[in-house]
Amino acid sequence: MSEVAQQRPIHVPVAIIGGGFSGAAVAWHLLRLHPRLERVVIIEPRAELGRGLAYSATDPSHRINVPATRMSLIPDQPTHFNDWLEASGALEADPAARRSEGRNFPARAVFGTYVAAQLAALGPRIVHIAAAAEAVDPSEDGYRIRTSDGGTVEAGIVVLAVAHAPPSPPTGLARALAFHPRFLPDPWQAGALDAVRPDDRVLIVGTGLTMADLVATLDRLGHRGTILALSRRGLRSRGHPAALHDPYGDFATDPARTAGALVRRIRAAVAEAVAAGKSWHCVLDQVRLQGSTIWNALPLHERARLLRHLRPFWDVHRFRIAPQVEEVLDQRIAAGTLRLRAASLQGVERQSDAIHVTLRDRRTGAVTRETFDAVLTATGPAHGRVFADNPVLAALERAGLARPDQLRLGIEVTADGRAIGRDGTPTPGVYVAGPLARGTVGELMGLPDVTNYAIRIAGAVAARLERDAVSDNAPTTYASARSAVK
Template sequence: MRKFESLPVVAIVGGGFSGAAVALHLAQGQEVGPEARVVVFEPRARLGAGLAYDTAESTNRINVPAGRMSLYPDEPESFLAYLERANALAGDPGAMTADGVAYPRRSVFGDYVASELAPCLSSGTIEHRRAQVLGIRRSAGQWMISSSDGQELMADIVVIAVSHPAPALPKALLPVFSHPKLVADPTKAGALEVIAPADRVLIVGNGLTSADVIAALGERGHHGPIISISRRGLRSRGHPAVTRDPYGDFVSEPITRASELLRRIRQALHAARQTGLGWHAVLDAVRAQGQQIWQALPVVERRRIARLARPYWDAHRFRIAPQVETVIDRVVESGRLNILAASIAAAATEEQEIVVDLKERGPGARRRIAVDAIVVTTGPAHGGILRSQPFLAALEEAGALTPCETGLGIACDLHARAVGADGSANRSLFIAGPLARGTFGELMGLPQVTEHAVFVAREVEALLAVDAPASQTGQSFRAARG
């Protein structure tokens, strides 16, 4: 084990995929760069799984081919190599599609991340503090971190890599908040166990989580009717039958207006159709160029996209695994699943059932339905991130953190440094993962999250090597290493 007395401390708050990836690349960078004590705060038993990959649901699969999932941007087939090395698909005959593409269960990807981290944990290069962070405050040029295990840690650099906040319960559902079959957060373990096989189910939201819920219910033998609603009635799309290279150029001539971006995308879609390509290739190009596109747009245009275009983007960008798509198609064809463009106007409990008034899209269209259970799958409440945990709220109150102007997360600059209330970036406080996407743009897909984790690790290393705050011993980082 290493001795930490003279090393600067880097604390990573959140040990899901983003935090674990930052820690891993920091640890690997120490082989040739500056040394540090890397401490990851994560209450879960293992690092790297987080909300996405810490699931026991057998129907929860990665939603992109395994060959595009990796902890290393320059080794895209790292996960595939792990699958073969660990024989990880042996007990999962449904993992492979008919054309031989692997979509393993999400928990398997969590296993892969854990296996990559294991040597760093055993050597002490990464320290897993299995505790929840309760408070972070500035103290004598450093960060004092208090945690649920009753301990405190003085850190020189803090990386905030927390998960998305839980879905916000629609206000119209508050009158039925205490109903035993209102599932406000289906990502919690065992959340769907309250739903009986014949229950009439209303799902609020039509994205990836909705698809996961329908597939999980089917695995449990659910055969009752399902109504799934979203304001626009959009359903997550699947993958193309044949993968094509991305099609379209949206960065050679910078786009500065949301309307111009939409026009260019429509032009590319039309041109793609002329060459026999579908929409997938065009959207893949937008995704690949997403960060450059985003950073060329003024903040007011970013807000316009987040408010008006995001539902359409999410429906096409976040594609469901073929196995899940097959389940959804079958439920639709059977008539058990009805997808509506609607919102909830009111809800009330009548005996054991829930009566819901739906406001369907269109002038004055209303529908009253009675259901046995409601599952909320509206997605993370991004706008409430700084109120989701006490330590974040305290940092906001102290002026160290501010919400992103786009409403998509936490404000940071292009070095991933948190932007405070005075508009300046704090050089020792970083934002990692999707909560930085208001600044960086496309940061939800795993390839982009991995690249961003490497980027944040390099930024931290640069701070460690050049001109950082005092270490635990009161020495500069440079002196600590000398």
């Protein structure tokens, strides 16, 4: 793998914008599927490929949320990461990663190291441009990508593997607490939690995976004060089962056409699983595996209904927390230093550095007032803002080459992963990898799902390259994008 500082335009058949796990997985599998492809450019401002936001965290409290045996860059070798983990010595450096039930939950940064190592093994076929993509413009032979270091990449095919938008705090909260030293709208910024003092009373807005990670970090840093985590439903992410079972149930044969029918089928399957001595976890695992079929069987209005009413319940059951993090939450709840509430913010006032918050309980309607020293946002990615916040997507939207999906989960794509333009037709040579395609694809947040979808995109790009190579009418290996601009 080589890193380049740009002096003049680079011309390549394929450029990938975003070098987190999604972009890395597309590149790795594309080069395997298309051995004649000499190189792939990845445009990523981070110093190392394969990490992205998820696997760049240096905090040892942040662990992978599924066992290492289910995290692999190569799905047909499901223990590939775990085997690397055992051989690398990483487990010896972190004894807490080993669990008594034989499952390994290392720090997320270790998985990032694993992915980076797989890309590095490809040598100069991977070209890393350590800059941010700022715009994508159509050109005669494909697309011209302008980067933050002043460089230009000319590519026939562009794969968008861009990240989620950062968390978006409630407007009233952000306005009232602007410039407060312990208001952290993006707690993932390096060193952000250092501002929280050991005895601070902390409010966390959100109760999912991000909240769990923040509590684990605060606990590791020696925080002794009280923490209140709130969300509309007050749901906490679940842990892993004591015993593993194969996925259970069938939701792909004659899939449900309504959200209500889907819920009834899931509940029935859970009851059957429990009667057979299994846990609910294996049923939700099957729902995830068959998620694309389930999602695509639902009409648009039923997808919207599912998101509106059931998404929080899905998230806390599907996206489970590592046992080490679960233990921290359990200990703090038992000690009375962590509370979870189903409530809404009714008002926020600041008096000096004290933060007074008015809350309405979701279940009783009771209104209470509490005082905090620090407020952290853990609401998860702001999917609906991705086109506004990402300059590349904003440029593509202005050019008519991409648009948000109808549910505002990300980018609208075709079944084979091509971006859909303003006029509703596929944009030639622009593919979307990663979770921002989930409005069309369905379940696309867990790493196994992201990996399998990356392989689909790599296959589609490889097939496109083969067609271009044998086309008698194509003067170059690049596909013109001019015709897509309306």
